[in-house]
Amino acid sequence: AQKVTQAQTEISVVEKEDVTLDCVYETRDTTYYLFWYKQPPSGELVFLIRRNSFDEQNEISGRYSWNFQKSTSSFNFTITASQVVDSAVYFCALSEAGYGGSQGNLIFGKGTKLSVKP
Amino acid sequence: KAGVTQTPRYLIKTRGQQVTLSCSPISGHRSVSWYQQTPGQGLQFLFEYFSETQRNKGNFPGRFSGRQFSNSRSEMNVSTLELGDSALYLCASSGGVATNEKLFFGSGTQLSVL
Numbered sequence: 001a002q003k004v005t006q007a008q009t010e011i012s013v014v015e016k017e018d019v020t021l022d023c024v025y026e027t028r029d030t031t032y033y034l035f036w037y038k039q040p041p042s043g044e045l046v047f048l049i050r051r052n053s054f055d056e057q058n059e060i061s062g063r064y065s066w067n068f069q070k071s072t073s074s075f076n077f078t079i080t081a082s083q084v085v086d087s088a089v090y091f092c093a094l095s096e097a098g099y100g101g102s103q104g105n106l107i108f109g110k111g112t113k114l115s116v117k118p
Numbered sequence: 119k120a121g122v123t124q125t126p127r128y129l130i131k132t133r134g135q136q137v138t139l140s141c142s143p144i145s146g147h148r149s150v151s152w153y154q155q156t157p158g159q160g161l162q163f164l165f166e167y168f169s170e171t172q173r174n175k176g177n178f179p180g181r182f183s184g185r186q187f188s189n190s191r192s193e194m195n196v197s198t199l200e201l202g203d204s205a206l207y208l209c210a211s212s213g214g215v216a217t218n219e220k221l222f223f224g225s226g227t228q229l230s231v232l
Contacts, residue, residue, distance in 0.1 A: 033218045043206065044122070045223040052218075091161065095218050105174060106153075106221070108161035 002027045004094050006109035013082055014117050021077045021112045023092030034075045035093040082116045089113045122211050122224035130230045136197040139227045141209030143190050149214025150192040151221060152184060155206040167192055168214045204231045
């Protein structure tokens with residue numbers, strides 16, 4: 001069965017600290033997709049990144065970086081020099097390979113609530 | 119470009135009633151997915167519609183249903199409401215042509231069942 005585990009329920013840091021959000025996934029599929037979404041207090045989920053199972057390259061986007069390791073089934077997210085605006089709930093999600101354009105079934109972790117204090 | 123719009127933003131119903139939620143996707147998007155978010159179960163996939171047809175379905179009882187119109191707008195209906203249906207219902211849209219595209223979410227409808 002597919003499963004996503006975000007062991008950190010809440011994290012609190014002071015502005016400018018680096019913080020890593022952990023994500024561990026389980027799947028029997030060889031082709032799958034991993035996502036990170038951010039949910040600010042307004043409620044909508046905001047897409048951050050998508051990775052397919054064949055692309056293990058780490059990615060950096062500004063202060064955000066992602067470390068994908070198939071050997072440990074992890075897809076961790078690091079925010080460098082955190083800011084107050086980064087405060088939100090962050091979700092890691094897994095999707096099996098859909099077909100014909102199908103968006104499949106996104107399996108979300110329970111989320112990590114990040115609080116960045118000034 | 120307008121984002122995904124969900125109406126109403128808040129809804130209060132009583133047990134046994136039925137409710138209809140509405141979602142207008144981003145212009146040009148043909149896929150609409152629905153998710154339920156609760157503190158206990160987290161985010162769970164309900165179903166996905168593409169070109170007026172249900173293309174994927176999660177593990178929810180038949181009381182949860184949906185439909186999509188020719189302009190891609192979608193509605194979700196829950197009949198015979200139960201207390202456990204209280205949740206934030208999120209709608210997401212995407213082009214729906216490429217597989218596993220990123221989703222654009224609305225702000226959700228907060229449903230409270232009393």
